[in-house]
Amino acid sequence: MQYLLVERGVSGNTVEAYGRDTLRYLSFLQGEGVNRTAGITPLLVASFIARLKSEGLSPRSRARTLSAIRMFHRFLLIEGYAATNPTALTESPKIGGKLPIFLSSKEIERLLAAPAGDGSAEVRDRAMLELLYATGLRVSELVNLTVRTVNLDAGFLLTFGKGGKERLVPLGEEAIKAVQRYHPAVRHRLEREGGSEKLFLTRLGEGMSRQAFWNIIKKRAGQANITRNISPHTLRHSFATHLLENGADLRSVQIMLGHADLSSTQIYTHVTRERLKRIHHECHPRG
Numbered sequence: 001m002q003y004l005l006v007e008r009g010v011s012g013n014t015v016e017a018y019g020r021d022t023l024r025y026l027s028f029l030q031g032e033g034v035n036r037t038a039g040i041t042p043l044l045v046a047s048f049i050a051r052l053k054s055e056g057l058s059p060r061s062r063a064r065t066l067s068a069i070r071m072f073h074r075f076l077l078i079e080g081y082a083a084t085n086p087t088a089l090t091e092s093p094k095i096g097g098k099l100p101i102f103l104s105s106k107e108i109e110r111l112l113a114a115p116a117g118d119g120s121a122e123v124r125d126r127a128m129l130e131l132l133y134a135t136g137l138r139v140s141e142l143v144n145l146t147v148r149t150v151n152l153d154a155g156f157l158l159t160f161g162k163g164g165k166e167r168l169v170p171l172g173e174e175a176i177k178a179v180q181r182y183h184p185a186v187r188h189r190l191e192r193e194g195g196s197e198k199l200f201l202t203r204l205g206e207g208m209s210r211q212a213f214w215n216i217i218k219k220r221a222g223q224a225n226i227t228r229n230i231s232p233h234t235l236r237h238s239f240a241t242h243l244l245e246n247g248a249d250l251r252s253v254q255i256m257l258g259h260a261d262l263s264s265t266q267i268y269t270h271v272t273r274e275r276l277k278r279i280h281h282e283c284h285p286r287g
Contacts, residue, residue, distance in 0.1 A: 003075050009163045021068035037082040045086050059093040100237040110224035120186050127182035134175035136239035136257050139232035143208045145199040152176050161258035240268045
């Protein structure tokens with residue numbers, strides 16, 4: 001885990017996930033009576049992945065676990081603890097073409113309007129929702145924003161994505177207005193002496209956590225009469241989908257999302273394509 005964090009520059013959240021996956025793998029090996037790296041074979045790796053499938057893990061979760069195991073065996077090779085990598089020929093589970101869930105423009109408007117009023121929580125929640133939809137940040141990137149990393153005058157924020165890669169993301173006018181309304185006046189009411197530098201604070205003056213914001217978005221979605229099960233990532237999906245629907249090019253969306261590979265962004269072209277097919281089917285006289 002130290003190797004992942006320091007030498008590979010993997011994010012803290014990914015390190016935690018890889019740590020859990022690797023411990024699960026080591027427990028499996030122990031159960032199979034394997035106590036030396038030389039005893040780990042490609043067949044054992046395949047058996048472990050098959051067991052995860054039998055336990056009901058999704059293809060995406062199994063693929064992530066295999067990534068963790070591959071990184072673990074790469075580490076063993078680099079450090080001289082093993083002579084071979086038994087994961088070299090193991091194929092990743094095929095992840096189905098499940099399209100990301102996104103909100104319509106009308107649903108977004110209702111969600112953003114849900115925190116109505118001048119209370120500290122309402123003003124803060126509106127600012128967070130507006131900022132998330134305007135930038136397409138991951139929830140971890142949103143809650144880790146500090147006062148210094150958001151420049152309202154320039155209309156940009158600086159964020160650190162996966163692998164600690166930094167990127168500048170433009171802010172929209174509505175998001176700027178919402179954050180200006182929150183900071184500094186409302187944030188000052190929440191702030192405690194010697195407290196957090198995070199931009200968004202809880203009522204206790206602490207930096208907002210991912211779990212706390214997850215609860216906020218669930219609450220505001222209920223107030224907006226959005227019955228679908230949404231998460232902070234739903235706003236990221238909505239951000240990308242709406243940009244492409246309105247003519248943005250794929251490369252620009254990739255940069256704003258912080259995707260290392262364009263193929264990760266291309267899923268949103270499938271979303272817009274499917275939507276166009278549905279509209280054609282519903283509206284064309286010979287649909």
